[in-house]
Amino acid sequence: MRDDTPNSWEARADAHSFYGFTDLPSVRDRGAVVLTHGQGPYVFDVHGRKYLDANSGLWNMVAGFDHPGLAEAAKAQYDRFPGYHAFFGRMSDQTVMLSEKLIEVSPFPRGKVFYTNSGSEANDTLVKMLWFLGGAEGKPERRKILTRKNGYHGVTAVSASMTGKPYNSVFGLPLDGFIHLTCPHYWREGQPGESEAAFTARMAQELEDTIAREGADTIAGLVAEPVMGAGGVIPPPEGYFQAIQPILRKHGIPLIADEVICGFGRCGEVWGSVAYDFVPDAIISSKNLTAGYFPMGAVILGPDLTDRLQAASDAIEEFPHGFTASGHPVGCAVALKAIDVILTEGLMENVRALTPKFEAGLNWLLENPNIGEARGKGLMGAVEAVRDKATKTPFESNLSVSERIANTCTDHGLICRPLGQAVVLCPAFIMTESQMDEMFEKLNTSLQKVFSEVA
Numbered sequence: 001m002r003d004d005t006p007n008s009w010e011a012r013a014d015a016h017s018f019y020g021f022t023d024l025p026s027v028r029d030r031g032a033v034v035l036t037h038g039q040g041p042y043v044f045d046v047h048g049r050k051y052l053d054a055n056s057g058l059w060n061m062v063a064g065f066d067h068p069g070l071a072e073a074a075k076a077q078y079d080r081f082p083g084y085h086a087f088f089g090r091m092s093d094q095t096v097m098l099s100e101k102l103i104e105v106s107p108f109p110r111g112k113v114f115y116t117n118s119g120s121e122a123n124d125t126l127v128k129m130l131w132f133l134g135g136a137e138g139k140p141e142r143r144k145i146l147t148r149k150n151g152y153h154g155v156t157a158v159s160a161s162m163t164g165k166p167y168n169s170v171f172g173l174p175l176d177g178f179i180h181l182t183c184p185h186y187w188r189e190g191q192p193g194e195s196e197a198a199f200t201a202r203m204a205q206e207l208e209d210t211i212a213r214e215g216a217d218t219i220a221g222l223v224a225e226p227v228m229g230a231g232g233v234i235p236p237p238e239g240y241f242q243a244i245q246p247i248l249r250k251h252g253i254p255l256i257a258d259e260v261i262c263g264f265g266r267c268g269e270v271w272g273s274v275a276y277d278f279v280p281d282a283i284i285s286s287k288n289l290t291a292g293y294f295p296m297g298a299v300i301l302g303p304d305l306t307d308r309l310q311a312a313s314d315a316i317e318e319f320p321h322g323f324t325a326s327g328h329p330v331g332c333a334v335a336l337k338a339i340d341v342i343l344t345e346g347l348m349e350n351v352r353a354l355t356p357k358f359e360a361g362l363n364w365l366l367e368n369p370n371i372g373e374a375r376g377k378g379l380m381g382a383v384e385a386v387r388d389k390a391t392k393t394p395f396e397s398n399l400s401v402s403e404r405i406a407n408t409c410t411d412h413g414l415i416c417r418p419l420g421q422a423v424v425l426c427p428a429f430i431m432t433e434s435q436m437d438e439m440f441e442k443l444n445t446s447l448q449k450v451f452s453e454v455a
């Protein structure tokens with residue numbers, strides 16, 4: 001519970017810091033958790049309490065909180081060249097090397113990379129690229145962006161418009177021209193008696209109808225997470241990308257994979273698109289890209305978009321876009337190390353090795369009478385609380401069930417995240433089997449306690 005003595009960390013946090021995406025009544029009641037350091041997948045607060053972070057920070061601290069190689073890579077680069085931009089034909093050697101590496105590990109035979117400071121900015125950048133192409137290619141009306149309800153693409157005005165969450169209405173978003181298709185969540189959106197294959201076909205038909213209604217010439221691209229992350233960990237239904245990609249191709253609409261969460265190992269492959277067996281036209285990366293040790297995002301364009309952006313830029317002698325810290329040398333050095341750590345030091349192998357145990361743990365939680373669905377891919381998963389399992393009826397929202405579960409977990413030394421009526425698990429890739437047991441046992445204890453109070 002909160003320490004209310006004057007000048008406590010909790011009071012100081014309240015006094016001068018805004019909380020983003022935070023259930024304010026909970027914080028008012030319990031106080032902020034103010035953290036000082038981490039060790040492996042654990043974090044420690046100012047009172048010396050230890051928590052297993054089942055969300056690896058915000059999906060991104062996949063190598064844990066004290067990886068020596070990553071800290072050393074940052075320090076070495078700070079010593080060598082602590083900052084530079086990527087404007088006016090200059091960029092750091094680290095930036096050159098990271099782009100080579102990203103194209104090498106991408107599914108593209110060739111391509112180019114543009115750097116940002118975050119995933120949101122990477123999505124903004126991608127949209128500006130597509131708008132720029134429309135103008136340059138004599139199709140200025142080709143500006144609409146398709147995404148899906150519950151898709152999460154960030155918080156800047158454009159990326160929030162892409163995000164398919166109702167909370168953005170408080171900002172008067174989405175902007176015009178951002179169209180949200182049905183969330184392809186079979187368990188929730190499938191109709192009675194509808195098979196998964198029929199559901200996928202219906203999603204594809206909706207896309208076809210939307211393109212016909214809006215006009216193919218007005219659509220600049222479709223952006224999709226391979227597995228929806230912040231929407232509640234929603235894997236695509238069977239054959240989904242195989243059903244939608246040909247429709248997009250037929251109309252010349254690029255498919256962009258927002259791999260900010262799935263990229264670099266979360267689904268057991270370098271990319272979520274590899275896990276689901278499709279090759280997008282561009283990839284958005286962030287989060288795991290630096291294993292969370294530096295803020296950075298990247299737009300990775302495949303051959304076709306690369307050539308077109310190059311031609312459009314050549315025509316006006318520049319691509320008028322960039323951030324002061326795009327391609328920051330320390331960020332690039334950290335990303336190079338992070339990619340190495342994930343792909344060659346065994347982290348992604350550990351994801352694969354732990355996946356069966358993770359799935360078994362999710363299925364064990366599903367035995368709770370008030371867990372309606374357990375879902376996931378690789379080391380990202382969620383369990384969804386329901387009042388009635390047979391009818392999938394959710395708990396009344398004023399019960400704040402998932403907040404209560406997450407708060408009870410915190411009391412038990414486990415950090416996990418409420419999302420709608422679901423609780424999300426996305427542990428660090430360095431997790432051990434016994435840490436995973438600890439995670440599931442603590443979550444199960446918390447679920448049982450909360451369900452005994454509200455069911």
Ligand SMILES: *Cc1c(COP(=O)(O)O)cnc(C)c1O
Nearest residue numbers: 118119120152153154258260261
């Ligand atoms: C987190 C996230 C973003 C936004 O990244 P920020 O760095 O928070 O701006 C975009 N897309 C997806 C899929 C994400 O999970």
